[in-house]
Amino acid sequence: MDRIKTALDKKRQGTHYADRMHRILGVCQDCGILWHEERVAFTNGSSALRRVHDIEPVGRVLVTPRYEKYGLHVNTRVLPRLKRMAPQFAYALNVPSTAVVVDGNTVYIRVPRNDAEDEGLLTFEEAWSIAEGIPAGSLLLGVDDDRRQLVLEMIAPTNVHAAVVGMTGSGKSTLLKSMILSAQRIGGSQVALFDPSRGFWPLSGHPSVWRGGLFSDPEDCERGLEALANQIGRDLGRLTYVFVDEVPDLIAQRPQIKKHLARLAQAGRHAGLHLIIGAQHLLASDIGSMTLRNIPVRLVGRVADPSAAYQATGRRDTGAESLRGRGDFVAVNGTMTRHFQVAYLTDAELEEWARRYAPRDAMVPVRPEVRKAERAPVHALGHSVAGGGGDGRPPDDIPQEALREINRYVRQHGHRPSLNWVYRMTKEMLPTGGFNRDKARRAIRLAVRAPERAQLHE
Ligand SMILES: Nc1ncnc2c1ncn2[C@@H]1O[C@H](COP(=O)(O)OP(=O)(O)O)[C@@H](O)[C@H]1O
Ligand SMILES: [Mg+2]
Structure with a gap:
């Protein structure tokens, strides 16, 4: 916080703010809503006109990483008109847009700050160091409009699960990464990581990561989520x-x-399990209406329009449709709306973390029926690992040499090879040509599962 404050003080923008407040009041005056006259009657029968102010400035201007906010005390009789005046304020201040937002008994004229001033918006480290000692059970989000550190208490009964929503580029994945890192630095919990776009990769090597790494292949994600859902009520004693x-x-x-997400969302709160999902839209038809009902916290970034804002937040009054992107978010649950700027994890911070805790892919849980099939001698001894037979997979032909190569790669690099790498390797090695993406994926899965299988049978 100190760093943010000093950065602002250095600019000595006192007169800038005073000038803008002055212009805002000028617009109100021009529109005839700054004050009105009331006739007061005296007991002696005479009367006089008295000027009553309907709009008065609040003493200070709030400056957040993204906005300047000019506070006004407003008589409710002029509030409806004031709310429609955002374009006039923008014109008078010579900025592209403003918003009129009501917060308690103060109305703010919210003015976007120059994007040129934005570069280092708010780093994770800055947000983290505002206050020491975030308790286990809470996650760091960023800073609110009063420049206080904003954390989300996941273990509070009104929270439990959260959805991060917004259009591409709004900063969803960035927020998720900051929440993950905060969980890892706070300690006392395990984190399970599922991300087909592999953005969580730099955070996947920390000892707190469930199954030792990142789930990214959709089929692996399905296995992992199924295994987690199956653990509900059994051994998830830990905050997860x-x-x-x-x-x-x-x-x-x-x-x-x-289905797996629905079970996790429903049973989570009793199992100490907390779901945090990222999505561009929260459509009940995609995600399931039960699951949506079980996720009370919405962290919403830039959305396309008011109807998308309503869909994402479940409320009409959040102003989410005027959010600017790049970590400009509102946090909404049943009772409150809080505007905040997401703590941004820089590439350097992520790289540093990945250097300390080498990223890895997860050990994918094996389904019981697959395990049984793999015990059959044909798999242990055969020249090729053929599917077919009783395990429900289509017949396949992935030679042992290919699996050995993939295993060697994993041992050397500490993570799985890319599909392209498998293609090139098999193209060189096999007369039948390189594996396509599907087959490469299958081969990787078979190869990395092999060591685990050995353990299971010993
Ligand atoms: N909090 C933030 N502060 C600064 N820039 C951000 C922030 N969040 C996102 N950005 C910028 O926006 C880009 C897209 O963010 P990302 O989290 O990948 O969005 P999404 O997952 O919603 O598509 C990032 O690469 C970054 O440049
Ligand atoms: Mg993303």
Whole structure:
């Protein structure tokens, strides 16, 4: 906070703010809503006109990383007109847009700050160091309009699960990453990471990560989420955060995921399990209306229009449609709306974390029926790992040499090879040519599962 404050003080913008407040009041005056005259009657029968102010400035201007906010005390009789005057204020202040937002008994004229001033909006480190000692059970979000550190208490009974919503580029994944890092730095919890776009990768090597790494392949995500859902009521004694980015995308590719998420969302609060999902839209038809009802906290960034804002927040009065993107968010739950700027994890911070805790892919849980099939001698001894037979997979032909190569890669690099790498390797090695993406994916899965299988049978 100190750093933000000093940065602002250095600019000595006192007169800038005073000038803008002056212009705002000027617009009110021109529109005839600054004051009105009332006739007061005296007991002696005479009367006189008296001027009554309907709009008065609040003493200070709030400056957030993204906005200047000019506070006014406003008589409710002029409030409806004032709310429609955002374009006039923008014109008078010579800025592209403003918003008139009501917060308690203060009305703010919210003016976007210059994007040139925005570069280092608000780093994770700045937000983190505003206050020490975030308790386990809470996650860091960023700073609110009063430049206080904003945390989300996930373990509060009114919160439990959260959805991060907004259009592409609004800063969803950035927020999710900051929440993950805060969980890892606070300690006392495990985090399960599901992200088909692999943005969580730099955070996947920390010891708190469930199953030792990132789930990114949609089929692996399905397995992982199923395993988590199956653990409910059994051994999840620990505070567990389940982060899933790109949820509609995952469900479109693996429809079963919808069911697993529904179980996690429903049973979570009793199991100490907290779901945090990222999505561009929250459509009940995609995600399931029960699941949506079980996710009371909405963290919403830039959305296309008022109807998208309503859909994302479940409320009409949040002003989410005027958010600017790049980490400009509102936090909404049943009772409150809070505007905030997301703490931004810089590439340097992420790289530093990845250097300390080398990122890894998750050990994908094996389904019981698959395990049984794999015990059959044909798999252990055969020249190729053939599917078919009793395990429900289509017949396949992935030679052991290819699996060995993939295993060697994993041992050397500490993570899985890319599909392209598998293609090139198999193209060189096999007369039948390189594996396509599907087959490469299958091969990787078979290869990395092999060591785990050995353990299971010992
Ligand atoms: N809090 C933030 N502060 C500054 N820039 C941000 C912030 N959040 C996002 N951005 C910018 O926007 C880009 C897209 O963010 P991202 O989190 O990937 O959005 P989404 O997941 O919603 O598509 C980032 O690469 C970054 O440049
Ligand atoms: Mg994203």
